[in-house]
Amino acid sequence: MTQLIQNLVDSLGLGGTYALLALGISLIFGVMHLVNFAHGELITVGAYTAYFLFSTVGGSWWWMPVAIIASCVLASVLTERIAFRWVRTANPFTMLLTSFALERLSHALWQIGVSPKAKAFPKVSWAFDTYQFGDVRIEKMDLVTIFVTALALVVTALVFKRTLFGIAVRGAAEDFDAARLMGVKANRVILGAFAYAGLLAGVAAVLILMRTPSAKPDMGSAWLLAAVIAAVIGGMGSFTGAVAGGVALGMLQTFLQSYLPEGTLSYLNDAFVFGVIAVFFVIRPQGLFDVTHAERV
Amino acid sequence: MLELADVTTRYGAVTALDAVSIHVDEGELVALVGPNGAGKTTLLNTVAGLLTPATGTISFSGERINGTEPATLVRRGLALVPEHRRIFKDLTVEENLKLAGVTVARRLRRERVDEVGSLFAVLRAKWNTNAGFLSGGEAQQLAVARALMCNPKLLLLDEPTLGLAPTLVDAIFELLVTLRSQGRTVLVVEQNAHRALEIADRGYVLRSGRLVAEGLGSDLAGDPQLFEAFLGGGL
């Protein structure tokens, strides 16, 4: 029982972070049918922003999250303006490789501009203090993660449900031309989607960096892979699906780690997760929440 | 109000619209009829800014609007109800209207949604239902309501009765008459050529991308040659 609760807390924290990233990926896929493999780089941007601020002007974790989130929003918007805008009508293959090119460029820029090695910055002093509930020990950071993620998801749900921007994004995800006919400006809604995806990635970056305060050129890739998988499990373009996929992936990873027998198998955690995912695609290639529309012939 | 002069539109190698000239004057209800593939939808899409004409001039309220972004045209008062309605199925009725009010000033939007909503009793009853669950007739009314959100000077309708049951078809034709009596200018593409021409002030017949007949609506509707003009060629 104790173990179960512990695992649940861990998996909610991890899965929540995946959900924030997957939601951004799904959002961008919704409005322009791009699987953005450069999305994970936003975390890297956030990390180096924190590193620079700490090492130049000094900084405090009281306001650092704002700076990190702002840098992520800015970076996300920039990728749209300099690259994705020009391949908007291209085939998925071209768009996918464009995002990969940006991912490569980001890695290269940090490696060349800063250093291939990890750069650490001050940690949050209280992050790993623990609370004891009976036999269950919970880190403060776990609670912060779960709380912030939940808050971000609730706010996102409200934005999508209540604001004109949210409704426009949902409408554009379903039928872009019809949204244009209503007076929605294509550039604006896509840029808005990138900005919002950047915001969510920024929140995820803050949570990640509070745990592991260091910046490394390729740190975004592992998160990206998990987030893309989560978005695809949920069904690309489905916002509910992205959240469900993120949490499901977090649980799968945490529980496999915990319950697989000792020995070789436990090292194969990632292999198992991806194996399960490959099988999932075979059984249900359209994801949990199907958003595909039939093509007219 | 709207004038097309020698407008040609191409999709790649295909000439879908071949030097077509038509005009719609203020307060008129004009019907555009013709067989499948005649270029009717292409014409409306070209006017609404979804397509850019290769040659020719489109002017709206005296201004040249070739290749203007649809969002800009909506703000100037030109709205299209597209073929197959294209309502947002994953949004509720209210959200569909809100989205269509994107061009309305923020403080007036709420009011405008209620105003347009009150014109359509059936929609009012399904206010918070996802539009995907509406029947064909309800969906068509929503599509028209959506276009009215921006209070358009000129309303373009593409096949508003397609796939509707006969009683609903009647309702849509009544709606067209009502719109005109409210002083709106309407250009409608309709498969139900006879009825559309009967209620229209004027009509145009398009075939294979060219204009083959034009005249007063009632004259065209009663013309025994209409069927021939429609389908082209003799035996």
Added chain:
Amino acid sequence: MNRSVTLRIGRSLATSAALLAVIGVLAVIYTSTGGASRHSLVDEMLVNLMLVAGMQIFVGNTGVLSFGHLAFAQIAGYSAAIAALPLASKAKVLPGLPFGLGDVHLGALGAVIAAVVVALVVGAVVGVVVARAHGLAPTMITLAVLVVVEQVVKNWKELTRGAGGLSGVPVVHGSGWLYVAAFVALLVACLFHESRIGRFAVATREDELAAPALGIRLFSARYSAWVVSIAVVGLGGAMLVLSLGSVNPKQFTLDRSILVIAMLVLGGMRTVTGAAVGTVLITAGNELFRQLGDRWKIERFSDLFLGGVLLAVMLLRPGGLLGDRDLLGYLRRRFRAPDRPAPPVPERSAALVAADIVVNFGGFRALDDAGIRVRPGEVVGLIGPNGAGKTTLFNVVTGLVDETSGSVHLGDQDLSDAMPYQVARAGLARTFQNLRLFKNLTVRENVELTSLVAWRHRTGSLPVNELLADAGLTAVADRAAGTLDYGNQRRLELARAAALSPAYLLLDEPTSGMSDAESQAMVEQVRAVAAKVGAGVLVIDHDLGFITRISDHMVVLAEGRILAEGTPAEVRANPAVAEAYLGSQA
């Protein structure tokens, strides 16, 4: 051996030899002016060339992006290393080697063959999944495969010694063997591109719907491409390990996958020439940037080059520098086998009958008890207002849409549940309302493709030259289909369907968008083509002049039901038909 096969092999040999010769000359010039590091760069390039050629076979021909090919290079690499390690050092570094592999020792050639076989066995299983998936799924599956294999290699220490890798594998010295292997890789890629199944794979890349409608089975085309490409990539992986004498997981990362993909797309992934050119350019550019980085003391400067080049290609020339310009394609146009003699026009007796067809789309009944019958050699016109269900009826007959109830028969053959490719092979060839040509292929290749299907799966292929001449397309035969004007595209689609030697041609609006003069000419062309292949015709059109002139019998569909049928004159005189078109005179 027949002439066309000889020519295919000849063209492939010539192309791969020419490409490799150019690369070899460049390499000799380059290495003769510098030290040993230049030789290892050339070796690395040759290995990459094998990987790129392997990727081209699948990604280039099918248009499905894969990140997972390096996983099979890795499997092959480790297999080669384990097979080639001397027994003594194997006992030392891998004491717990399973499956009795501790007692196996092979020479270099044996190790390469074993490695390719192992990669093939695993690849054959994974390929079943990849080839069956649609849209984004296959790409995602390959990504998952890459990660799974990497993790297994890192963690199955008894077999692989973990992340540190294996060293001490006997090295195959000299670039000579690498040249031989690279030649084999290029040759296989060329041969596959030239082969029937390779052409089919290309067709599925160009249009995922039109290819099955012409008798090409998506799964087998993709699966074959996958298996062959895995074999070549496996060869690359094995040669990589044998040329370096060591193997570790760092050689097969996602980074390298992207390097290989960049090489593939820079020159143009659709052709082997493009793949080879891209490999050389990326290798040279990388090296240039590395040296600049050394001079300016910038670490990993070359990564900037790779990202920049990939981005520039995608934004500016997504088809690659060369696009479809290709040595192999040039030779194909230059040296062509003469057409096979036309088979005699078969006597056909099977009628095409669709009966009691009901189709529901959600709550909407698109077809309501509709049926149609076409007799051999007969031309039946299908008309009706917008939304009547005409195209849906076509889609039901050709297997694209599943009917809710009803049946489709061709003679005694039940096609009710047949897949589109089965319907086409049974003898129904269709065209599409919105034209689905293979746009990047030449006019001739479009027709040749269906002719190949006919040759393999039907009674015999029709002479391509004759079909092109009949359609008036001889002058433009070597142009890309997408560059033709509209009338010619319509005529090409008809010729392409006719090349199947079908029992029935199903034409969906063959004159839409044509001028009156052009549609009159179309009457003659359709009749001539139908007579030539002995086919009956079912045709949808809106031009009553055209349809009355061409049809023996006409059927009117309205709101999913058969409203009227009869001779053209009878149908035109029927007031219900006018009403269906123009609406009631209320």
